[in-house]
Amino acid sequence: MIEVSVSLLAVVVDCRDPLRQAEFWAQALAYKVSRRNPDEFQVSDPAGAGGSLYFMKVPEPKVGKNRLHVDLVTSGSMEAEVTRLVKAGAQLVEVRQDPVSHDNPDTWTVMLDPEGNEFCVTSTSTMTGWE
Known part of the structure; x- marks a missing residue:
């Protein structure tokens, strides 16, 4: 078995409306939305079991x-x-x-x-x- 010192933190999604995206994915997965920074939202498993999605605002479609x-x-x-x-x-x-x-x-x-x-x-x- 190979030992690694890294794990997946989040899958980051660039988007135009990060709050709307975060709310959709939170509803889809029964996860919670947390605001980290302006226009940046993390969607994570409230039980802490699953990975998270991270939505960031970008200017381009x-x-x-x-x-x-x-x-x-x-x-x-x-x-x-x-x-x-x-x-x-x-x-x-x-x-x-x-x-x-x-x-x-x-x-x-x-x-x-x-x-x-x-x-x-x-x-x-x-x-x-x-x-």
Whole structure:
């Protein structure tokens, strides 16, 4: 086993309206929002168990597809979770499914957060091969 002296602090998201983004993601994940600096908000697990997201204001709008995105998983219905997230401010893009020829075919829903950042939603019942 390799020992490392570093751990993931947060995934930082540049955005135009960091408070709105933080509030959306806090609602999506049942996390809490904390203001650290002007126009900077941390969204973290109130139990301290999960990682955090950090939203910072930038002047330029999002351009192009994300190179990194968040995947959410529910133990319930993927469709019900998608409906809940749409009500919270997300946009449904499409449902995708791997070909059955894949070793571990999955089904997931591609969505956009309030600023157009892509993220995916799946269910434990539609995933295979994850550890």
